[in-house]
Amino acid sequence: MQGLLRRGAIWALVATLVMGAHGAAAQTGGTAALQGQVMDEQGGAVPGVTVTAVNAATGLTRTTVTGGTGNYQFVSLPPGVYEVRVELTGFRTAVYESVPLGVDSTVRLDARLQIGALTDTIQVVAETAVINTTDASLGNVISGSQIRELPLEGRNVVGLLSLQPGVVYVPPTGATDARSGSVSGSRADQSNVTLDGIDVNDNQFQDAFTSVLRVTLDSVQEFRVTTSNYGADQGRSSGAQVSLVTRGGTNAFQGTGYWSHRNTATSSTPYFTKLSQLRAGLEPTPPKLNKHIYGGAFGGPIRRDRLFFFGNFEGLQESSEAPVNRAVPSMSMRDGVLIYLCASAAECPGGSVQGFSSSHTVPAGSFGVGPAATSRIDPLGVGSSLAASQYWKQFPEPNDPGRDGRNIMGYRFNSPIENRFRTYISRLDYRTAASNSIFGRFNFQDDAVASAAQFPGQPSTTTRTV
Template sequence: MTRIILLAVVSKFASRPSCTPVSRTALREIGMHSSGAILRVAKVARCWKALLLSVLVLTPLLFSQTSTTSLHGVISDAKGAVLPGATVTIDDPATGFTRSTTTDSQGVYQFVQIPPATYSFSASAKGFATVKQENVRLLVGTPGTLNLTLGVQGEAVTVEVSAQAQAVNTEDATLGHAFGTEKIESLPFEGRDPVGILSLQPGVVWVGKNVDQSFDSRGGSVNGARSDQTNVTLDGIDNNDQELGRAFQGALRSTLDSLQEFRVTTSNSNADTGRSSGAQVNLVTKSGTNNWHGSAYEYNRSGIGEANDWFNKQTQLNSGEPNKPPHLVRNTFGATFGGPIKKDRVFFFAAYEGQRTRENFQAFRIVPSDNLRQGMISYLTCGAGQATDCANPTQVVALSPQQFASLDPNCGPNGSCPLGAGANPAVLQVFQTYPHPNTNAVGDGLNFAGFTFSAPAPGKLDTYIAKLDINLTQNGNHRVFVRGGLQNDHSVLKKEPVSQTGDSGPEFPGLTPNLLNLNNSKGIIASYTAVLRNNLINNFRYGYIRQGEDTVGTKNEHFVHFRGLDNPLGFNTSTNSHVPVNNFVDDVTWTKGKHTLQFGGNFRIINNIRSSNST
């Protein structure tokens, strides 16, 4: 199935007599797939000018999903009078990126569409001392504000200060929080999973990892919006889970040590986000710098101090086995490395992370009771001639194999029962292959009983990330980056629809797992940012992310099924799912006088390719 989605918000720059008055914005959404087409178009003015397929934001300093940021402020003198024509410059010594502008008639300066980083800031004006400010930290999607006062040149030649730009967002109504590298590295998270950080935002519902979100979509719900309404972007490109729509879980995984920073907007997102009513998640990958830098790490959670599962402990004690807890061992390791290929011009960054888990979970199966294994049938009755409540029978009657056989006196080897009257001996032979029941937590308490065991669910995750940054010009006014990512995962699924209890893993101890999950998702992202003029910036990005998940079942086993019982051998189908997404994003920022106009478009082509051996 192929689906093409085009989202745009369009607004005209000025009214003309030949144009029909219309509302300020209009939304276009076109969806196409193999079974038909859906077209919903809200028409705008019938003007001789072609309407731009774009997102136009008339509020200053709004941000698109291109993972950039901005800085603005006012330059004034010691008496509070604004200084028009002052020269303002920001510089990132780590990458050689620099950009300059001049203040307008109100003393206001603006830097838009700039990469998140820690900048050096300087301001100068004729007759005034130059002010330099270090460590101006700008986070992704968070408008920075920095106002400076210049003293007359006779007082000092250069004034150097060190501080950060204002962290409070006073430019728009978005609610959320940005995390920088320091917070990402210092916060402890189980399994080094970025999802753990994203779930810390106010208004986010977190139900833990033990809830299967295929059947429970509460996990990741933000301020009442469904979890599949969260929009995840990686370096400005759509990175949503197109299959299950899980919140905070992209199609392409990012490791903690590969993230420079990210921001989660939980409410009041701007029009330029382009889609979804839930949270907006922007993730930014680290880049190389003029300095060589790297890291190596390993986190190990051993089996020391493991606690036993209550059901597993009860089963072991009843069977005379030692109290042995299930395994819970996790080993996460990786490394990062980055640096310059050519100083101030070309940089690279690479990261690898692997995770090996040796975990068990408590699985339940429904098996024949010991009586049923011998051909004895049990049922409830209200009693022969007794004044009992027949609506709620409590008396158990067990029929012996002979009594069961006598229920059909006409059944014989020459008639409808070639194997003789009573229980089918072939079925009883299959019943002997089941393990004896060891729990009453599942089953009907009569003919069907429960069997529970500690099921192994090992996992192997590998993540590869590489990024190349190029300053096409010395000052970085024309920048290109390319990012590639690859996953190689192999894990045992813990839930399945075929099992009577919903538990997956091996059907019984000693058997192979019923369902394996293989993930080989991969993607490439490319970006070109061009400062066409001091007041005109274009940012184009293309991303191809192929979400590939295969579920491998055990359909090569014999299929033996009894209604109400789990199969004696696992029997599951295999499914191959590939969802490639091509995403084209372009954003233009134009400063005209006191106004900053931002417009652009987001075009996505989504294919859903599936195959299965289900019959």
């Protein structure tokens, strides 16, 4: 069995490598673009200029030459911070430092060359436009520093998606809601989610902004939600386009370790649970919900400027109590007495009915039938079952009106649940040449998820490992 799992993991890694290499060549999703025009001091277009973009973190280099109108363009660049060099004989070299290129964004950088020696260099701190002037798409890039520094309950990166104008995200509650998360009023299942340019939509549950692969906070370099007017390179769905990019290694070793805790002391008691506890004479106590999130990330170079690695592990130990309301027999029903609501309340003044062991009050407007009466109604003369009565007495006594408040009532309690989630993410980047690279990403989840117990003291009904 372990051999099969190892072989399956190897094939999954190979498939990710193939898809990553293919995606880099066949699509622009999850990448960035840079374009602009090179002019002289009088504003005239300068053709034949060599423009070089260098990724400051990995040394990735791309080079192009301006056309007859002085325009240049880089496509499918990995998101990051770049240095841009503009060179032509007879002009001073212009160097633009710290040019940020965000995922699924096109940045425009125009350059003006000054007459001088090629060896003369002008250092320019790039100032990119805050307003998007290259296309009609609407959306913002959330950077890695924002992702890791903004407070998030449960360290769930999805919570940041609602920072975009027009985006509403409501965490799933178990109820089916086509608009639990939407952009500009669209259905939740109309969003398109990609990770490193590869489709990771959850076609089974179709929740808003949910990736079929778990994405931890420290594994995301940045992401962008394009809310409308996206170009032909995006699409598939009519809603938002969500592009996430996995962190990769750089020429510097970097690592983080983290631990966070969420305690029940900050919780409030649900309304109906509080009512049930007060009816039973208990002090209102909120359901237990403790979360321990721990993990670490580490990345760096295996071979400088050529081969890089990144890895992230995150564990979540969740101890909680789920409010549960189970159907149980009423005290009268478990003693062999059935109480019915009369069609005409005036004909049923109420009273009491004798059960197997005691007498039970019948409220006005209702009619009660005890074991003696049911045996007369039953063609076989059996009536109420004493064996069933003994079995029903094993159930907890009702503390909630339940289904009808007379025969089938409810027992509300907090069921303890212990869940464990473990996520392993790794990425390997390899530059085959100065301007070509491939990457492989490995995702593995090891979860143990328990459901609520049927009654207190009983084990969870189901446990599944993913």
